Amino acid sequence: MARTDVMVLGAGIVGTSVALHLAKRGLSVALIDRDAPGEGTSYGNAGIIEGNTIFPQAFPSNWGTLLSIALKRSPIANYHLAFLPRVAPWLLAFRAASEPGRLLATSQAMRPLFARAVSEHEALAAESGAERYFRRTGWLKLYRSDRTFAGLARELELAKSLGIAYVPLDHDGVRALEPSLAPVFRHALHWPGAVSISNPLAVTQAYLARFTALGGVSLAGDAGTLHRINSHWRLDSASGPLDAGEAVIALGPWLPDVLEPLGIKLPLAVKRGYHRHYRGKGNASLARPVLDADNGYCITPMEQGIRLTTGAEFAARDAPPTPVQFDRLLPAARELFPLGEQAETRTWLGARPCFADSRPVIGRAPGQNGLWLACGHAHWGLTLGPATGRLIAEMMTGATPFCDPAPYAADRFIR
Numbered sequence: 476m477a478r479t480d481v482m483v484l485g486a487g488i489v490g491t492s493v494a495l496h497l498a499k500r501g502l503s504v505a506l507i508d509r510d511a512p513g514e515g516t517s518y519g520n521a522g523i524i525e526g527n528t529i530f531p532q533a534f535p536s537n538w539g540t541l542l543s544i545a546l547k548r549s550p551i552a553n554y555h556l557a558f559l560p561r562v563a564p565w566l567l568a569f570r571a572a573s574e575p576g577r578l579l580a581t582s583q584a585m586r587p588l589f590a591r592a593v594s595e596h597e598a599l600a601a602e603s604g605a606e607r608y609f610r611r612t613g614w615l616k617l618y619r620s621d622r623t624f625a626g627l628a629r630e631l632e633l634a635k636s637l638g639i640a641y642v643p644l645d646h647d648g649v650r651a652l653e654p655s656l657a658p659v660f661r662h663a664l665h666w667p668g669a670v671s672i673s674n675p676l677a678v679t680q681a682y683l684a685r686f687t688a689l690g691g692v693s694l695a696g697d698a699g700t701l702h703r704i705n706s707h708w709r710l711d712s713a714s715g716p717l718d719a720g721e722a723v724i725a726l727g728p729w730l731p732d733v734l735e736p737l738g739i740k741l742p743l744a745v746k747r748g749y750h751r752h753y754r755g756k757g758n759a760s761l762a763r764p765v766l767d768a769d770n771g772y773c774i775t776p777m778e779q780g781i782r783l784t785t786g787a788e789f790a791a792r793d794a795p796p797t798p799v800q801f802d803r804l805l806p807a808a809r810e811l812f813p814l815g816e817q818a819e820t821r822t823w824l825g826a827r828p829c830f831a832d833s834r835p836v837i838g839r840a841p842g843q844n845g846l847w848l849a850c851g852h853a854h855w856g857l858t859l860g861p862a863t864g865r866l867i868a869e870m871m872t873g874a875t876p877f878c879d880p881a882p883y884a885a886d887r888f889i890r
């Protein structure tokens with residue numbers, strides 16, 4: 476019977492960062508995944524470490540945008556009609572959380588995590604030899620309509636008061652940074668403090684290698700076999716039973732599969748998202764991620780090509796892929812950047828694990844001794860993985876947490 480201090484379930488960027496932080500503090504740790512580490516949601520994101528994020532994505536307040544989404548014409552979001560009744564309570568909660576006063580409260584609750592996002596990644600990257608994947612060229616956001624840009628006024632005021640740098644650019648300014656972009660936008664902002672990575676999978680794998688170099692064990696196993704035996708937790712891994720005094724669930728969108736059988740129901744939904752890789756036509760290239768805000772997609776230079784990622788799709792997590800958003804956004808994307816042929820034929824689908832209040836759950840699982848949760852990182856799991864790892868490791872080892880973890884407690888959902 477193998478025994479460790481802690482078992483971490485889920486080897487995405489969040490679970491791997493948690494496991495590494497625990498191992499760095501001298502605990503014996505096993506990291507479990509049923510698939511290859513880093514190949515879940517963490518594989519296919521846009522690669523942006525968004526320490527500059529102030530407000531979370533909000534429910535659209537503009538009737539025109541809502542109508543266009545309802546009519547399935549908008550590139551920003553898609554939905555499966557039959558799924559709407561199931562996700563309706565979550566959507567209503569999301570709309571309530573998008574009220575301006577609550578968005579401000581969320582932004583304040585999340586700031587300590589975002590403020591640490593880049594430095595915590597840089598620390599792990601330095602010790603894991605992953606620095607070569609990191610680009611310190613910021614993030615470029617483009618706005619085609621005056622109305623969308625005008626909607627940023629409050630965010631930009633807050634950025635100034637928080638000392639988060641941004642640089643408004645005209646067409647020449649953008650051309651100087653990204654010569655391959657066409658001037659099809661009316662406004663542009665460069666956020667120089669954002670960092671991006673050229674291969675999210677390779678970064679998770681590098682953190683995993685550092686974890687095993689510190690004595691951590693990476694095992695194949697099904698988290699669904701987790702159960703309590705007296706005062707500890709047992710999991711039936713592919714290498715045999717594994718016992719641990721404490722367990723951390725970091726299963727991203729698969730959280731409910733393991734948590735609900737243990738009697739804990741948290742209101743997690745998913746915003747599905749897709750990517751495809753393209754070659755640039757001729758010498759066209761990019762040096763940083765670019766957001767086309769009015770069309771809800773990002774293009775990011777990756778080792779595999781230019782990664783085009785879509786906005787949200789509301790559908791059951793495991794429903795078959797319906798990548799219709801590409802048809803809606805590709806004309807705009809091709810107008811902005813000379814996308815050539817697809818670099819690989821597949822269309823990747825992932826599921827952002829989201830709570831309606833746009834805060835993750837980091838901390839103890841309610842009513843279950845020795846069980847911890849690190850999940851629900853929505854649009855920012857890559858960004859916040861290492862900061863989450865530090866925070867939960869500090870909580871679990873009795874150290875003073877670097878920020879107040881109360882806003883991320885699962886208890887907020889328990890009445």
Ligand SMILES: Cc1cc2nc3c(=O)[nH]c(=O)nc-3n(C[C@H](O)[C@H](O)[C@H](O)COP(=O)(O)OP(=O)(O)OC[C@H]3O[C@@H](n4cnc5c(N)ncnc54)[C@H](O)[C@@H]3O)c2cc1C
Nearest residue numbers: 487489509515516517520521523698727748855856857858
């Ligand atoms: C299109 C798109 C673009 C995005 N862009 C960005 C971005 O630019 N920046 C950013 O910060 N975030 C971005 N995100 C969000 C980010 O990718 C996620 O928040 C993050 O990957 C979640 O990480 P995780 O470790 O919680 O989950 P995952 O990476 O999904 O890890 C969960 C792991 O659990 C394992 N697992 C599941 N069930 C079981 C089981 N029963 N037993 C054992 N193992 C199991 C899975 O195999 C998986 O490896 C994007 C997401 C999408 C979809």
